[in-house]
Amino acid sequence: MALLQLSRVTMRFGGLYAVNELDLSIDAGHLYGLIGPNGAGKTTVFNVITGVYTPTSGDIRFDGEAIAGERCGRITRRGIARTFQNIRLFGEMTVLDNVKVAFDCRQATTLGTAMLRTAAHRREEERVALESLELLKIFKLDHLAGEKAKNLPYGNQRRLEIARAMATAPRVLLLDEPAAGMNPQESIELMDLIRWIRDRFRMAILLVEHNMRVVMGICETVHVLDYGSTIAIGPPAQIQRDPKVIEAYLGGA
Amino acid sequence: MRGGLAAALVVAGLLLLNALFTGAVAPAFALPPYLLQVLCLAGINVTLAVSLNLINGFTGQFSIGHAGFMAIGAYSAAYFTVTFGEAVRAALGFLPAFARDGAVLLVALAIGAFLASIAGFIVGVPSLRLRGDYLAIVTLGFGEIIGVLILNIDAVGGARGYSGIPKLANFFWIYLFAALTILVVYRVVHSSFGRTLVAIREDEVAAEAMGVHTTRAKVISFVVSSALAGIAGGLFAHYLMYVNVRSFTFLKSFEIIIMIVIGGLGSISGSVLGAILYISLTEGLREFAQYRMVLFSLLLVILMIVRPQGILGHKEFVTFLTKRRRSIGAAPGTPGNA
Amino acid sequence: MTTFLQQLVNGLSLGSIYALIALGYTMVYGVLRLINFAHGDVYMVGAYVGYYVSRRLQGREPSIGSALLVMLVAMVVCGILGILIERLAYRPVRREARLTLLITAIGVSLFIENAAQLVFGPDPKFFPSLAPRADFHFAGMRLTSEQITVIAVSVLLMVLLRFFILKTRTGKAMRAVSFSLDAAKLMGISTDWIISVTFALGSALAAAAGVLIAMQIPKIDPLMGIPYGLKAFVAAVLGGIGSVPGAVLGGLLIGTSEVMVVGYLSSTYRDAIAFGILILVLILRPQGLLGRVQKEKV
Numbered sequence: 001m002a003l004l005q006l007s008r009v010t011m012r013f014g015g016l017y018a019v020n021e022l023d024l025s026i027d028a029g030h031l032y033g034l035i036g037p038n039g040a041g042k043t044t045v046f047n048v049i050t051g052v053y054t055p056t057s058g059d060i061r062f063d064g065e066a067i068a069g070e071r072c073g074r075i076t077r078r079g080i081a082r083t084f085q086n087i088r089l090f091g092e093m094t095v096l097d098n099v100k101v102a103f104d105c106r107q108a109t110t111l112g113t114a115m116l117r118t119a120a121h122r123r124e125e126e127r128v129a130l131e132s133l134e135l136l137k138i139f140k141l142d143h144l145a146g147e148k149a150k151n152l153p154y155g156n157q158r159r160l161e162i163a164r165a166m167a168t169a170p171r172v173l174l175l176d177e178p179a180a181g182m183n184p185q186e187s188i189e190l191m192d193l194i195r196w197i198r199d200r201f202r203m204a205i206l207l208v209e210h211n212m213r214v215v216m217g218i219c220e221t222v223h224v225l226d227y228g229s230t231i232a233i234g235p236p237a238q239i240q241r242d243p244k245v246i247e248a249y250l251g252g253a
Numbered sequence: 254m255r256g257g258l259a260a261a262l263v264v265a266g267l268l269l270l271n272a273l274f275t276g277a278v279a280p281a282f283a284l285p286p287y288l289l290q291v292l293c294l295a296g297i298n299v300t301l302a303v304s305l306n307l308i309n310g311f312t313g314q315f316s317i318g319h320a321g322f323m324a325i326g327a328y329s330a331a332y333f334t335v336t337f338g339e340a341v342r343a344a345l346g347f348l349p350a351f352a353r354d355g356a357v358l359l360v361a362l363a364i365g366a367f368l369a370s371i372a373g374f375i376v377g378v379p380s381l382r383l384r385g386d387y388l389a390i391v392t393l394g395f396g397e398i399i400g401v402l403i404l405n406i407d408a409v410g411g412a413r414g415y416s417g418i419p420k421l422a423n424f425f426w427i428y429l430f431a432a433l434t435i436l437v438v439y440r441v442v443h444s445s446f447g448r449t450l451v452a453i454r455e456d457e458v459a460a461e462a463m464g465v466h467t468t469r470a471k472v473i474s475f476v477v478s479s480a481l482a483g484i485a486g487g488l489f490a491h492y493l494m495y496v497n498v499r500s501f502t503f504l505k506s507f508e509i510i511i512m513i514v515i516g517g518l519g520s521i522s523g524s525v526l527g528a529i530l531y532i533s534l535t536e537g538l539r540e541f542a543q544y545r546m547v548l549f550s551l552l553l554v555i556l557m558i559v560r561p562q563g564i565l566g567h568k569e570f571v572t573f574l575t576k577r578r579r580s581i582g583a584a585p586g587t588p589g590n591a
Numbered sequence: 592m593t594t595f596l597q598q599l600v601n602g603l604s605l606g607s608i609y610a611l612i613a614l615g616y617t618m619v620y621g622v623l624r625l626i627n628f629a630h631g632d633v634y635m636v637g638a639y640v641g642y643y644v645s646r647r648l649q650g651r652e653p654s655i656g657s658a659l660l661v662m663l664v665a666m667v668v669c670g671i672l673g674i675l676i677e678r679l680a681y682r683p684v685r686r687e688a689r690l691t692l693l694i695t696a697i698g699v700s701l702f703i704e705n706a707a708q709l710v711f712g713p714d715p716k717f718f719p720s721l722a723p724r725a726d727f728h729f730a731g732m733r734l735t736s737e738q739i740t741v742i743a744v745s746v747l748l749m750v751l752l753r754f755f756i757l758k759t760r761t762g763k764a765m766r767a768v769s770f771s772l773d774a775a776k777l778m779g780i781s782t783d784w785i786i787s788v789t790f791a792l793g794s795a796l797a798a799a800a801g802v803l804i805a806m807q808i809p810k811i812d813p814l815m816g817i818p819y820g821l822k823a824f825v826a827a828v829l830g831g832i833g834s835v836p837g838a839v840l841g842g843l844l845i846g847t848s849e850v851m852v853v854g855y856l857s858s859t860y861r862d863a864i865a866f867g868i869l870i871l872v873l874i875l876r877p878q879g880l881l882g883r884v885q886k887e888k889v
Contacts, residue, residue: 050462076464084462090455092519092567093448101452104445105464111473114444115437125445168464315690379874385689386626390828391873394866397821401863503821507697514694543709550701557698558683561691 001064003028003204004049004080004172009058009068011041011048011228018044020228022058026172031198032206033219033236037248041228042208043085046174050082051075062172077105081170083161085177085208091150095141095160098149099132102167132167139163139193155186159193166197173197175207179214187211191218216240224248263432271425289424293492295532296427297485300434302512302524304481307438309510310518311447312474313454315389318376318396319482320505324498325372325399326365326483327490328409331418333361334491338419358421362430362487369483370476372399377475381468384457393503400498414497415490422491430488434481439521441477450474454519511553517563522570527563593731598854599847604738604807606846607745611800612823613830613838614752615673615793621769621833622789624689628696629676630797631820632703633669635813637798638718638805639711640665645719658721662744662802666795673794674787682783707813718809737807748799749839752792756835761788769833818862822849825869831882840880844868 002025011019018041026032034042047053049060051072060068067075081102090098107128113121136142139159144152149160158178165173178194179187195218198205209215215222216236224232224239226248232239239245274292276283284292305319338357345353376395383391409415441447449470452460461467490496508531516527534552538545556563612634619627644661651657680699684691727734756762767775768785776782804819805811826845830837845865852864872879 546705553698
């Protein structure tokens with residue numbers, strides 16, 4: 001059984017079907033690409049999976065359990081993390097604290113222990129700090145740990161978003177246009193990094209991306225959406241030749 | 254055990270100051286009663302400002318009903334002392350007089366804090382659904398409703414106000430609790446929990462997406478903050494020996510907001526500074542009698558236009574000083590951040 | 592039943608006042624997303640302007656004409672005051688955080704209240720009678736000429752406002768700005784001008800409300816704007832802030848329920864009812880009765 005399974009998921013806003021009868025299955029250790037023209041419903045798919053929206057109908061199962069309609073935070077704690085298309089970092093907080101916040105969702109500390117500064121709480125804090133720095137190192141952000149997130153250049157902010165999502169220890173990672181705004185060199189480094197994460201942590205990664213070099217370069221399966229419905233699924237080589245995909249992108253003239 | 258030592262020092266220092274100011278050591282050191290009263294009210298305002306900053310400055314939720322929680326604390330603590338104070342005092346006959354008074358005050362404040370925190374919970378719950386302006390309106394409404402309800406309880410004097418409260422609070426107690434409030438808020442903010450509060454302020458959607466229990470965190474910050482406001486109310490009642498609902502309208506809430514905004518939202522030392530500045534300005538401008546509030550409100554508007562982040566911004570006082578020096582020392586032409 | 596109808600009329604009359612003030616709140620919120628706390632004080636200034644103008648007119652026979660003149664002058668003066676408030680205080684902080692804007696509004700409100708105590712004196716003043724008084728009896732109810740004036744003038748002003756918003760170019764631009772300030776700017780609408788117009792209109796309506804209530808009560812004081820401002824604001828939220836018909840509906844509902852509570856329960860709960868309704872609405876239907884849901888885009 002798939003790790004994450006969407007069955008006939010529909011998300012309707014008034015008369016608009018942003019996502020229509022979508023089936024999607026995601027297995028551990030695989031890299032998926034979700035592509036489609038603007039307004040195809042890609043981000044809505046992310047919002048439905050992560051609980052920002054409750055789907056109008058359909059079933060979403062994570063590890064066999066139904067999660068549709070659960071709160072966003074609950075779904076994250078189950079093991080699905082995401083990044084945002086329009087970067088949403090905690091701007092006034094330091095880079096390190098951005099990651100620590102995400103780590104906290106796995107911690108058992110309560111306000112009581114935090115207030116009393118118990119030994120257990122201090123150890124926990126030290127461990128969180130250490131692991132957060134470790135994670136920042138992977139993303140080459142450790143030297144910026146004390147910097148405010150809002151002061152980071154664009155590419156670093158994108159990477160910090162991924163690092164922050166990783167800190168929640170997800171089994172499924174959803175990346176919303178991770179390469180947006182990056183130059184070719186940065187995109188290539190990002191591709192390597194994403195592949196490395198996948199191999200190292202054996203997690204499933206689903207990414208929405210407009211940069212076809214990134215998508216075709218690293219995804220094993222590409223899922224093409226148009227008007228909220230699937231128009232093609234398959235390996236990149238096959239997708240690139242699919243007439244329906246070409247038509248969706250170039251417009252049926 | 255450094256903490257224990259520091260606490261003992263603070264208590265001893267406050268006791269000494271209290272003795273000095275009231276003239277118990279030598280009449281020469283005594284402060285004029287007016288000045289002492291201003292000082293004590295400033296201490297209560299510090300407690301109010303720092304506690305409100307937890308909600309408005311650190312959690313980023315906009316509450317303008319803080320005076321309501323203060324009112325609950327004031328009235329319930331006063332009611333306890335007036336009704337059961339004598340009985341408690343009698344039961345504690347084996348203790349010296351000041352310890353008996355202290356015990357009664359502490360129990361009264363605990364009751365005030367508890368009831369205020371329950372009200373904070375009730376107000377906090379709608380904050381699960383509302384954001385920004387809407388939350389502000391609800392807190393304003395709750396504050397006003399609390400006032401109307403108290404007005405209709407005859408046992409606490411209704412519109413006449415509640416008088417005959419024994420004077421149990423003094424400089425020592427007021428500043429002890431101000432220090433305690435600063436400590437509590439400091440520890441909350443500088444804990445992992447505080448991190449999540451600031452994350453909620455920065456971006457609630459992202460915080461939720463990072464697995465933060467945003468609802469729980471917001472309610473807790475409301476509860477802690479209103480409990481502290483309840484204590485401030487209790488001290489207020491036991492210091493002035495009289496309370497009236499009119500002291501706790503939304504104008505009082507505005508006052509507290511102005512204090513934390515002057516000092517800088519999200520800065521504890523800023524709130525302390527703001528509370529002290531507010532009191533000094535309003536009292537200092539007293540000479541100008543009817544002009545003072547005009548001048549004061551004008552200053553507020555100008556401050557918002559010139560320096561909307563408040564005097565200290567998000568920074569604490571110490572970092573404010575050091576960071577400033579560093580930025581002056583930075584060489585010209587240093588690449589700025591885009 | 593007669594008492595009920597009588598209360599209903601009283602409520603509608605009070606509600607019209609709330610509605611007139613609420614319109615200003617809702618229009619300003621529409622274009623700036625700002626709770627203009629100073630709006631209630633503009634209403635107070637309106638009453639005072641009316642007071643000074645009518646003192647000038649004293650000696651003449653009370654007539655509908657002089658009443659209209661008083662109201663017009665008050666509306667013009669307050670319209671200008673509204674523009675000034677926006678220009679001097681709100682425009683410099685328009686791009687700052689919402690909280691900054693709100694604090695600025697609180698500051699402006701405190702400023703007007705205290706300045707008014709200086710200029711007008713802190714003691715209440717009695718508003719001279721402007722128009723001939725008469726009571727009308729109808730189906731066992733007593734309608735005062737003031738009540739009839741209040742309702743008639745309010746209806747007239749609301750109809751005019753509706754015409755202005757729906758039919759004129761400026762009104763359409765106003766709707767565009769409240770839909771999206773930035774998009775309206777890109778479409779070549781002079782947003783600064785539209786915001787000024789909005790403040791002028793809202794303030795003029797508040798001034799009219801101020802004169803109307805002053806004629807009825809007839810005591811005015813520098814702090815009279817606070818309770819009316821607050822409740823009118825509640826009315827705007829109840830109706831759905833940003834919605835013009837909502838403000839009218841909210842005003843009428845708040846006015847009526849307030850009068851009913853005083854009539855049937857107790858006058859001490861008079862001020863709680865508005866806020867009680869408000870909290871219920873915000874919890875059950877945060878967008879208000881006629882408001883639209885605004886969901887944050889993720």
